Amino acid sequence: MEQKFRLLGVADEQKVSFAAQQLLGFAGAWWDTFQAMEQPNHPATWRKFSTIFREFFIPxxxxxxxxxxxxxxxxxxxxxxxxxxxxxxxxxxxxxxxxxxxxxxxxxxxxxxxxxxxxxxxxxxxxxxxxxxxxxxxxxxxxxx
Known part of the structure; x- marks a missing residue:
């Protein structure tokens, strides 16, 4: 994903949204749950998102x-x-x-x-x-x- 960000010049504040659009099936359902738990005025940073994603999907x-x-x-x-x-x-x-x-x-x-x-x-x-x-x-x- 980081390679795609560099290639496309994705800004830090857009990385989570960009990555989330790639999630399908079980990972998409995980994203919906993750997003529901986030504070509306404080969206997750890329670092937080990638850390939590890895923790969940890679034991x-x-x-x-x-x-x-x-x-x-x-x-x-x-x-x-x-x-x-x-x-x-x-x-x-x-x-x-x-x-x-x-x-x-x-x-x-x-x-x-x-x-x-x-x-x-x-x-x-x-x-x-x-x-x-x-x-x-x-x-x-x-x-x-």
Whole structure:
């Protein structure tokens, strides 16, 4: 949803209404109940809405499981792209572990295979994207131990 907001330039005060229009079936019924409980002159902020929505539809035990999986994620024998896809999927559940580009970059780096870490360590990559691109580009080269 955040990607759609950025793409369409949705203002903060419009995010809840925009997201609510996407809700169908059970989620739509949840929205009707949520909206009925809100104060008429104090509509929910996006932060409040997204927090309550996640709490209702994604149980804390699932979030905890995904956070643990993220923290234990290592490239191992996976290709960098496979590791990167899993990393990005799990990162959505972690919140504070990857709430800045530097934190995301550090977590990604520490999960890479040790030999790849060694090769990437010599350069200070300014962004998470730059580090990912370098890791993908370096993969496939034969390294000497």
């Amino acid at each position: 804390a035990s699932v979030i905890n499981q995904k956070v643990t999986e993220f923290l234990e994620l290592r490239q191992g024998n996976k290709m960098v792209m496979e590791y990167m896809n899993k990393f990005n999927h799990l990162a959505q559940y972690t919140g504070s572990q990857v709430d800045t580009d530097d934190k995301k970059k550090d977590c990604f780096f520490h999960g890479l295979a040790p030999l790849l870490q060694e090769k990437l360590y010599t350069v200070n990559y300014q962004t998470f994207g730059a580090l990912m691109n370098a890791a993908v580009a370096m993969e496939g080269f034969q390294w000497e131990s």
